[in-house]
Amino acid sequence: MLPWSAELAGRLEEHVVSSELLRGNPLKDPHERPILVYTPPGYDDEPERRYPSVYVITGFTGHAGIWRNRMPYRQPFPETADAVFARGEAPPAIVVFVDAWTAHGGSQFLDSPGTGRYHSYICDEIVPWVDARYRTLDAPAHRAISGKSSGGYGAMVTPMLRPDLFGALATHAGDALFEYCYLTEFPKCVRHLRKYGGDIMRWWDAFNGRVAFTEPEDMELLNILGMAVCYSAREDGTPELPFDPVTGVIRQDVWERWLAWDPVRMVPAHADAMRSQRAIWIDGGTRDEWYLDVGAEAFRAALRDAGVADDVVRFELFDAGHGGIDYRYPMALAWLAQRIAP
Incomplete structure (x- = not known):
């Protein structure tokens, strides 16, 4: 395995998209975003041919640049x-790597007063931008979305909310x-916040004033804050935690706002959208530290209860934790490309 980049049979192009929907967002994050678009081998040889497309979204703290990262003895996903x-393992497709990073680590690919309009940005700006510049098949039957962790979350909920755009998905953990x-993270965060007088924004100020991830509490507090600004931000954009930061007592009204965004709980209200999908890939590691294999099981059961046909779904649990499962991505990509091909 070469420790540097390999030559592609297809082509990976990098662009910058200027988003009007992200302009002036609450966190003052850039409204100009990178986007990587992969075109398969032979794209230039048949100028009349149109292709299905697969949109790839990242996990929490992810951004477009991570797709160029190279782990030892592994190739990055574009390769x-x-x-x-x-190798001809699947019909050719265009693959779009989307950036939806925020200062708090991610957007969960939702519209929120705490982060900005990232769901609308993907659906109403990125998809039309790609369709206008590349020879895509502009129909939900030929458009999929895929991601891992928070990206897997976005891959589950985006087709629920916009089945007119996305007709297939792959969710990895x-x-x-x-x-x-x-919920299991809440008491850990209460303990961490004792150091900051129960004020998560005091931690946030400290986090921004030093080298990131040099204190043991950083990742857990960043994750909870990042979720709060997506699921339970007030109208003015300030995050509201779903638990009392001193006593740990659940704030039931806020927690219910989080639960309303749980994909398992969303399925019944979006059953028609899920039944319209051509392909749904669900997987997760049986040692996942956040029990997302259990979440995968529950999501699969919710789809079955909603009447999604078994032959639409590919479900698999495998021996792994949450990290290091990038080898699963091309497996799902090949399966999706087969199912959304014309």
Whole structure:
């Protein structure tokens, strides 16, 4: 395995999209965002041919630049995706790597007064931008979305909210069944916040005043704050925690706002959208530290209860934790490309 970049059979192009929907966002994050677009081998040889598309979104703290990161003895996803098409393992497709990073680590790919209009940005700006510049098949039957962790969460909820755009999805260890993946973190955060007088914004100020992730509480507090600005921000954009930061007592009204965004709980209200999907890939590691294998099971059961046909869904649990599962991405990509091909 070469320790530097490999030559692609297809082509990866980098652009910058200027988003009017993200302009003036609450966190003052850039409204100009990078986007990577991969075109498969042979794209230039048949100028009349149109292609299905797969949108790839990142996990929490992720951004477009991570797709160029190279782990020891592993290739980054653009290269393993390219190999899928170069080897003829799936019909060719355009792959779009979307940036939805925020100062608090991520957007959960939702519209929120705490972060900005990231769901609308993807659906109403990025998709039309790609369709206008690349030879895509502009129909939900030929458009999929895929992601891991928070990206897996976005891949579950985006087709629920916009089945007119997305007709297939792949979720790798996506955030689901919130009482297991989030609730168990609350008492840890209460302990951490004793150092900051129970004020998570005091921690945030300290975090921004030193080298990031040099204190043991940083990742857990960043995650809870990042989720709060997405799921339970007040209208003025300030986050509201779903628990009392001193006593740990659940604030039931705020926690219910979080639960309303749980993909498992969302399925019944969006059953028609889920039944319209051509392909749904669900997987997770059986040692996932946030019990997202349990969330995957619950999401699969909710789809079955909603009447989603078994032959639409591919469900698999495998021996792994939450990290290091990037080898699953090209497997799902090949399966999705087969299912959304014309």
